[in-house]
Amino acid sequence: MQIVFLDQATMAPTVRLPEPNFMHQWQGYDQTTAEQVVQRAQYAEIVISNKVPLEADTLKQLPKLRLIAVPATGYNHIDIEACKNLGVQVCHVPDYAQTTVPEHVFALIFALQRQLLPYQRSLLAGRWQQSGQFCYFDYPIRDLKGSYLGLVGAGALGSEVARIASALGVHVLQAEHKGAKQCREGYVRFEQMLEQSDIISLHCPLTPQTHHLLDAQAFAQMQRQPMIINTARGALIDPDALVHALQVGQIRAAGIDVCEIEPPPADHPYMQLVGTDHFILTPHIGWASIEAMQFVADQTIANINAFVAGQPIHLVQ
Numbered sequence: 001m002q003i004v005f006l007d008q009a010t011m012a013p014t015v016r017l018p019e020p021n022f023m024h025q026w027q028g029y030d031q032t033t034a035e036q037v038v039q040r041a042q043y044a045e046i047v048i049s050n051k052v053p054l055e056a057d058t059l060k061q062l063p064k065l066r067l068i069a070v071p072a073t074g075y076n077h078i079d080i081e082a083c084k085n086l087g088v089q090v091c092h093v094p095d096y097a098q099t100t101v102p103e104h105v106f107a108l109i110f111a112l113q114r115q116l117l118p119y120q121r122s123l124l125a126g127r128w129q130q131s132g133q134f135c136y137f138d139y140p141i142r143d144l145k146g147s148y149l150g151l152v153g154a155g156a157l158g159s160e161v162a163r164i165a166s167a168l169g170v171h172v173l174q175a176e177h178k179g180a181k182q183c184r185e186g187y188v189r190f191e192q193m194l195e196q197s198d199i200i201s202l203h204c205p206l207t208p209q210t211h212h213l214l215d216a217q218a219f220a221q222m223q224r225q226p227m228i229i230n231t232a233r234g235a236l237i238d239p240d241a242l243v244h245a246l247q248v249g250q251i252r253a254a255g256i257d258v259c260e261i262e263p264p265p266a267d268h269p270y271m272q273l274v275g276t277d278h279f280i281l282t283p284h285i286g287w288a289s290i291e292a293m294q295f296v297a298d299q300t301i302a303n304i305n306a307f308v309a310g311q312p313i314h315l316v317q
Contacts, residue, residue, distance in 0.1 A: 001025070001308070002064075003046045006032040010050040011071065015293045018301045022308050038062065046304055049077070056082035067091065067307050071300040072287075074233075075316055076206065084317055091303040091314045095156045096295050097287045101231050102160040104286035105201055108229055108255030111280060115139035118277040139277065145169035148224075150197030152190075152213065153204035153232065161201055173197055178213065194221040199229065206233035214238065219245035227253040231286040234259040239269040246278065253278040257286040 002025045009030035011017070020026075032040060032052050038061045041047050046067045047054070054068060056079045068078055070092040083090050111117060118139045122128075127136060149165045150173045151158050162172045175193035176183045183189060193200070200222075204210050214228065215238040228251055230237055239260070245251045256270060262284055264270060273279040287293075299314075306313045 001046065002027070002044045003048065003304070004041045004044040005029065005048040006037065006040065006052040007050050008048075011297060012288065012290070012293055014290060015297050017297050020301055020308070021305050034058065041065070046307075048300065048304075051077055053077045055079050059083065059086055059088065067304065067312075069300050069304050069307075070316075071296050073097065080317060089307065089312060090316045091307065091312060092316050093296050093299045093303070094314060096299065097292055098156050098160050100289040100292040101157050101286045102164055103289075104257060104282070105161050105229055105231055105255075106164060108231075108257070108280055108282070109144065109199060109201075109227065112227055112253040112255055112278065113144055114141050115277070117280065147171070147198040148173055148196055150175055150193040150200040150226070152193070152200070152202045152236075155203060157232075158201075158203035161203065170199075178209070191221060194218055195223045197222070197226045198224050199227045201229040202232045202236050204232060204236065206235050211235050212238040212241075214242065216241040216244070219250045222250055225249060225252040227251065227255070229255045231257040234262070243269045243273060246273065255280045255282075257282045258284055 001022065003020065005026075005028040007030070008028040027040070029040060034053050034055075037052060037054065037058050041062055043064055044062065045064050046069060047062070047065060048069045048071060050071050054077065059065065059079060059082050065086075065088050068083065068088060068090045070078065070090065073092055073094050073096065075090060075092050078090055080090060122138060127138065146169060148171045151162055152175045154162075154174055162174065165172050173193045173196060174187050175190045176187040178190040180190070202213070204213070213236050219241055222245075228237070228242065242251070242254060246254060259268065259270065261268070270281050274281050303312075303314050
């Protein structure tokens, strides 16, 4: 059985991929373009793809393909309907990031809340020596305790962020779906969350309903100049609207780990903010702790082993 990993470089070199427990031929490529997929995977029965798009036209040219294993939770790069029609199964790795993503969320929050970047930059410029005293107060620092954190999404990641926030003395506002006529118990209206939050963190999936969930209209409703955190999907936020909101003071800071196009082009709206005091852009590494990546590798091979044994797990159809 031939297994082809199309984008093996999306796993860090320190990650060990276990050997599948059946006879197989393994071929790994660091990167694969959409145009190279057919040539590289034409004889494969199992394809591993983290981010390489597998659309209907491509899938039709892979007659031996039986399984696509996604070493991640998200699988929006796979044409699931085409897979169903062609009898190709798709598996993924759910709920692997309950520790690493929430920790990244709070790393961004603390760095922005306590002004770590501007203090570090000013220190390197000699500001401490220039101050002539034991400390200086160029950048206002805020405590997190007592603030209001608005959460969009109450799955495994959103729930863990809420748990950590509560332990830190933060009040959590769990947002109901935008446009919902009634709120479930423990939820607040989406608009109320926008109005009352000091920090807003996104943890919902990207759907047609959540595309550009935070747009110019949403930013205009934010009354407390909140900090915006996005470790979910880039297209949940209109980037032009976020840049404008930060520039005019509708929000006070933003920590972003995801973009609609990755890597973003040099002229992407976020790139003009990189290096400024109130904006942090990280290269989609919220998921990428060593521990989490190793779990993903182990579970991906376990998914493949289970499929070959006739007992598939973590299927997405």
